[in-house]
Amino acid sequence: MNSSTALVDGYVADTRKISPVNSEVRFASTGVRGGALALLVDGDFTVRDINKPVTLNVKVGGFADAPVESVPVHGLSAMTTLRRTDSGFAAKVPALIVAEAVTVHLDIHATTRAL
Numbered sequence: 001m002n003s004s005t006a007l008v009d010g011y012v013a014d015t016r017k018i019s020p021v022n023s024e025v026r027f028a029s030t031g032v033r034g035g036a037l038a039l040l041v042d043g044d045f046t047v048r049d050i051n052k053p054v055t056l057n058v059k060v061g062g063f064a065d066a067p068v069e070s071v072p073v074h075g076l077s078a079m080t081t082l083r084r085t086d087s088g089f090a091a092k093v094p095a096l097i098v099a100e101a102v103t104v105h106l107d108i109h110a111t112t113r114a115l
Contacts, residue, residue: 076108
């Protein structure tokens with residue numbers, strides 16, 4: 001972690017204060033709504049084995065051929081906000097160190113390949 005504040009980085013890195021059960025974060029889509037340039041992707045966001053329904057606000061950035069593989073690449077960006085205490089993460093850490101509302105930003109470069 002690099003928050004640009006050594007005191008915060010040290011506090012968050014101290015495993016006695018924050019002890020994640022696992023570090024895996026998952027998202028499973030349950031539906032897609034919207035049009036060509038903006039989508040709402042509903043699904044379950046899992047942190048520390050706790051599932052919460054969320055909606056990702058997805059913007060389509062564009063399409064191009066990847067320079068190395070010569071396959072179409074789809075550029076997407078997505079955002080959602082999670083409450084850290086919903087997953088039990090850092091429940092005893094002050095909100096000044098890790099905010100209650102955590103905004104998740106995703107930059108996605110997806111390719112389509114034949115199966």
